[in-house]
Amino acid sequence: MTSRTCRSLLAWLFLWVLASAVLPAQAHKASDAYLQLSRKADRIDLRWDIALRDLDAVLDLDANADQKLSWGEVRYRLDDIKAYALGHLRLQEGQCVPAEVQPPAIESRIDGAYLVLQMRAPCSAATALSIDYRLFQDVDPTHRGLLRAQAESAATPLLRSLDPSAGPVSIAWVGSEDAARPASFLADGIHHILIGYDHILFLVCLLLPAVLKRRDGCWTPVLAWRDAAWPMLGIVTMFTIAHSITLALAGLKIVTISPRIIEPAIAITIILAALDNIRPVLGGRRKLFSFLFGLIHGFGFAGALGELELPTGQFALALLQFNLGVEAGQLAVVSVALAVLLGLRNWRRYPPLVLHGGSMAAVVLATVWLCERVLDVKMLPFS
Known part of the structure; x- marks a missing residue:
């Protein structure tokens, strides 16, 4: 040759x-969702912010195809949205099941509108929590869940970036070196430039x-x-x-x-x-x-x-x-x-x-x- x-x-x-x-x-911007967990005694309070544009991509929420999502269109599909979201999140291998404590709401952010789900999961006290996060795994390999978890007695929150394709992860609430060690966002920076x-x-x-x-x-x-x-x-x-x-x-x-x-x-x-x-x-x-x-x-x-x-x-x-x-x-x-x-x-x-x-x-x-x-x-x- x-x-x-x-x-x-x-x-x-x-x-x-x-x-x-x-x-x-x-x-448009990379796909992110925000998952906040707060541990209080024998329960976990959970707030989950999911971009409406991402939910629309997988559930086709825009019923009239006008490229705009109204509250009526979102409200009509709320049961489907919650079923999809909760079907892609398991806490403690399914032993801690989140249930809604407040009606879903829409919050406007600088990068668009997010659906806010506020839930609570009864969960026995343990030093670690298993999280199996698979939101949008089947439709968007670039998606990441940004986790902020904090125990009631902890001074600072624990941070993680959740990759839906990486499988379950375990976070330590207290009494572990992992709990005190800050999460590394180095891999997320690499991921962000490569996508x-x-x-x-x-x-x-x-x-x-x-x-x-x-x-x-x-x-x-x-x-x-x-x-x-x-x-x-x-x-x-x-x-x-x-x-x-x-x-x-x-x-x-x-x-x-x-x-x-x-x-x-x-x-x-x-x-x-x-x-x-x-x-x-x-x-x-x-x-x-x-x-x-x-x-x-x-x-x-x-x-x-x-x-x-x-x-x-x-x-x-x-x-x-x-x-x-x-x-x-x-x-x-x-x-x-x-x-x-x-x-x-x-x-x-x-x-x-x-x-x-x-x-x-x-x-x-x-x-x-x-x-x-x-x-x-x-x-x-x-x-």
Whole structure:
């Protein structure tokens, strides 16, 4: 097999992997639900906040198909909703059965409306509680349940991120090292960037021209990997600093911006970054715009931790772990993509096919996302 054939296959493989990553992309924020448990003597009080958009996706609550959920539509299906939710949550292997103590309510949050279920489960005193959380396991592999559990005598809450596909987990209420040890949100940060297809697509758009240099109006490959890696490191560093700032500001609720603004803005950053690969529209100031765009993407990473209402010290640690996870996932994406592009840089069809073709594909996909997010409609069957 010739080197030209190898590069062609590598190029098509790269484009196929990229398409596979972005085509199933969700058009909106990652799916989260909030589960709060409070232990009092021989009972557990439970509050469960579930996004209506997620419930609609699995139960088709929008009876008149007008893309809006009314309280009447939700109320009409409350029995189905409660049956579905409780059918995907088991406490202490089914020995602690939650029962409703207050009527369900709808609460508006910055990222949309949530159904609030408030329940109580008689449960014998024990040092540990088994939780089998499987909400949306069958329809959304990206979903996570954010657990906040606190015993009556405990000074600080215990935190966990519940993966519906991971099986039952055991949390310790008191008298255990696990109860005192803060939960790690490092894996959640990695998970968040890896399912953030719009963030990944933005990074790839930044990477595509990194292995080339424009000379006399023509693209030529860089001679050494360092010629691509060091400039790219500067751009990614600016992006990282920026989104770390806004992630912290949003998580601390110092600055809050609705996803209705942020999600379309993220799509616009992808369009601009991709267009700049075809015809310079950013005036050669890619580091500056990487920083400015990173500020927008940081708000896209935020949200979930702020809803947990943690003590300051615990929140700071969780935020640091989450951000480190985001950076680790981002570094993995950049490293793999840059290595592949370096291997393709001498291919004569790289500029027209990979750089221009890939950028145009990114423009098209990001434009569809923009329309979906602005108009709140579904245009792609897989989004």
